[in-house]
Amino acid sequence: xxxLHAGQIQGFFDVPVDHLFGASILAxxxxxxxxxxxxxxxxxxxxxxxxxxxxxxxxxxxAIIEKKRPEPGVxxxxxxxxxxxxxxxxxxxxxxxxxxxxxxxxxALEEFGAKSVTAAVTxxxxxxxxxxxxxxxxxxxxxxxxxxxxxxxxxxxxxTQLSVAPLLGEAIMRIFHEVSxxxxxxx
Numbered sequence: 001x002x003x004l005h006a007g008q009i010q011g012f013f014d015v016p017v018d019h020l021f022g023a024s025i026l027a028x029x030x031x032x033x034x035x036x037x038x039x040x041x042x043x044x045x046x047x048x049x050x051x052x053x054x055x056x057x058x059x060x061x062x063a064i065i066e067k068k069r070p071e072p073g074v075x076x077x078x079x080x081x082x083x084x085x086x087x088x089x090x091x092x093x094x095x096x097x098x099x100x101x102x103x104x105x106x107x108a109l110e111e112f113g114a115k116s117v118t119a120a121v122t123x124x125x126x127x128x129x130x131x132x133x134x135x136x137x138x139x140x141x142x143x144x145x146x147x148x149x150x151x152x153x154x155x156x157x158x159x160t161q162l163s164v165a166p167l168l169g170e171a172i173m174r175i176f177h178e179v180s181x182x183x184x185x186x187x
Contacts (some may be wrong), residue, residue: 027057085113
């Protein structure tokens, strides 16, 4: 599996499971862009570990969006932990569905003085109205992986899709040769 929403899900399988992380793929791409003044942003308190992992891989600090959900499907940014003023922000998340939280987080980062906002997400579900929301948002680039196919109606000019094939292939080889899979994720 890649980027389970909650690591505890791994315990529900009756067969051996290797939980792989998309941060290595996302970090490689981000490092190749040679961005300056970067800060990695967790979209909520639950994503701090994921944000810290990416930040360590690209040598950046982190910030955390504190939000609440006044009703299902609605997110309201309450506070920002960290300083994003004048920084190129990278919001990292495991999944984007309707993009409501992602777009609200990006808008809040701009209000807190961010120079630019990029989003890096492992699983791009992108159900309606996600494409419309992202297209009209301040998200400069949406970086996703190909863990699931992009919807046919998703024709965003600012989307970059990265392949998980090298990660899966290496994990399969390591399992076959009885070599540690966890070493794949050493920084």
